Amino acid sequence: MLAFILSVVWLDFNGLVWLMLDGKSKKLMLMVLSVCLLGCGNEITRLSDDDLRQKIHECDYAVGLSTAEHQVCENYHRECKRRLNEGRFVCN
Structure with missing residues (x-):
């Protein structure tokens, strides 16, 4: 109090x-x-390429995600696209 x-x-x-x-x-x-x-950046932009690839893989095969988990997965996919636009092919 x-x-x-x-x-x-x-x-x-x-x-x-x-x-x-x-x-x-x-x-x-x-x-x-x-x-x-x-x-300050954020946690997702600080992930290594290998870690981001692993997170994307987990998201792609996850079943029954909550709304928050789904949003996190969307953020991972967005980061993949951002890195692709920089010329770094990280995700499939």
Whole structure:
């Protein structure tokens, strides 16, 4: 309960700081945050070609996937297509 209260106070404080910033400062903060988030990459892009190929194989032969599992498999296929567009033929 204490953690919840502290997080609400923290969000309120950040909201107040956000409201006090002028337009240029807000734009700069958003740009810096965007660059930081884009620079992090994600788990799928960090998979080796062999690991991605294995994940695709598991997805292709999986039966009774949940909605979340189906979405993960779609993400693996999307990453395969992205790598193919880079000239890296990874998946069948």
